[in-house]
Amino acid sequence: MWSLSTYQLQFVLSDQNIAEFKICHGVMLLLYQIANNKVPMSLINVHTGQLIQKFVFDQTGREIEFLEQFNERIMIKTKGADLKIYDAWSNSKSNVVGFEAPEAFIFLYEKEKFLTLKEGIIEIWTSEGERVTNFGG
Secondary structure, three states, X not given: OOOOOHHHHHHHHOOOOEEEEEEEOOEEEEEEOOEOOEEEXXXXXXXXXXXXXXXXXXXXXXXXEXXXXXXXEEEEEEOOXXXXXXXXXXXXXXXXXXXXXXXXXXXXXXXXXXXXXXXXXXXXXXXXXXXXXXXXX
């Protein structure tokens, strides 16, 4: 049930520096304007309006190819680098070698997995970044 009042939501989203937001299963990711090659972000509980965590991703001058939220995990892939998965609950970070930014993706929420499509190849990944299967073109 949605319990965050319209007033609270307007207050949170009225910040002029917010570039984008994503919502997934009761958690909202706010992405702020890039400043000095850094992307400030905040995770907010949409039911209570409480801040879960603030953090900054250092872009290191690379183009962001893929940035998605999957529940409490933030997945970021920059050009020429591994996919990084940040877990807000455990404050852990993992690198996923061999992940290419997909053309399309679908979250499989109940299975805690996501599906990617690139150049006719479909892959299924766990939310921790482990490739489960690969269906060739």
